[in-house]
Amino acid sequence: MNYILKVSGEAPVTATNGSDDAAALEDALASGDADNVSAKALLAAGISLAQTEADNCKATLATIYPAGVEHSVFPDRSAYMVSTSSRNLPLHAAGNNGSALVYSWIGDKEDGTRYAVLGTNVFSFTTANTDLKASTLNLLRWLLKRVGSADILHEKLTLLVPGYWDRASLSDWFAANGLSHQWTVSSDLALLNSGAFDLYLGDINRDVAEMRQAFGKGKPVLVFNNWYEPAEETLAEFGLSWSWYGGYRRRFFLSGRPVRPIFQY
Structure with missing residues (x-):
């Protein structure tokens, strides 16, 4: 049958x-x-x-990369991840001996709440933090469901960033790119109960319960890998599984079709 x-x-x-x-x-x-x-x-x-x-993949990623491919170099121990969900699209990818390896994914929950899981910290690691300035801003617009021309930096948004070093990374990104903003960047976890914030941002190795609470309030989530292998339970929340580390190879956005690579050393 x-x-x-x-x-x-x-x-x-x-x-x-x-x-x-x-x-x-x-x-x-x-x-x-x-x-x-x-x-x-x-x-x-x-x-x-x-x-x-x-x-759908091409149209979505065209909103993040309207000018075409962006190039950068990710640092050592950037994470390769494999998607286990048809709801995910590749965001940052690299070519390696003819294979496509995906570092970062974007997607949405069944209720339409959006998320991004990045294989490295694009806010603090040089030169990715400046090379990918335009696409990172567009990623934030996409997560917030804003049009590409929206001046989100001067909207009065509240970002919930519980981790001290994650807030420092975001501050570094503003400074490195000469950006000003009118955002409130808060560490107050009580916001997870009230829902009085616009986006959750932080290290992927924070407690997955925080991310689930954000999703429960219908808030977008952006998490990134800094160094250590992410927890299996956390990756599963985003329909992802661990692949391996990579670093110091040329990175590029791979457009046109969904990519489902499986890569193991």
Whole structure:
């Protein structure tokens, strides 16, 4: 018996082979039994879904990289991560002997709340903190669901950044890029209960319960890897798993299609 699985939140699967195949596909999605769907229809549906995901990836990342590819060098022990969720898109990637290795991912929860998991601290590590200035600003706009022209630095936003060194990293980023802002950068964890903040930002090795509380309030989350391997439970919260460390290779954004690399030493 053949089975078909539809994951919640995925784009709809469509058939182009006529109403009979389309009806059979709908029945298969409802029942999980694909015995009555032709191989041709399944192939067409798979191609359609892949194209929809590729188009979504390209459109989303074009808002973060409107001027095209940005280049930088990530520091040693930057983290490679593998996505286990169709809701994730690659943000920072590198080429290594013909393989694509992904360092950073963006995605959203089922309720639409957005997140970013970065393989390195783009706020403090040179030269990534200045090389990626434009895309980091656009990433923040995307997380906050602002248009690309929004002057978010002069919005009266509250960022919850509980960690002292994470607040220092953000301050370093403003200084390195000559940026001024009107944000309130708070360490007050009581905001997780009130929801009186706009974005949670911090080291990925902070308590995952903080991130879950932020998601529970419908607030976007941006976390980054500084040095140590992230906890498996934390990565799972974002539909990711650990791959390995990398460093001092040329980094670039890989556009056009979702990337699902698996890389192990």
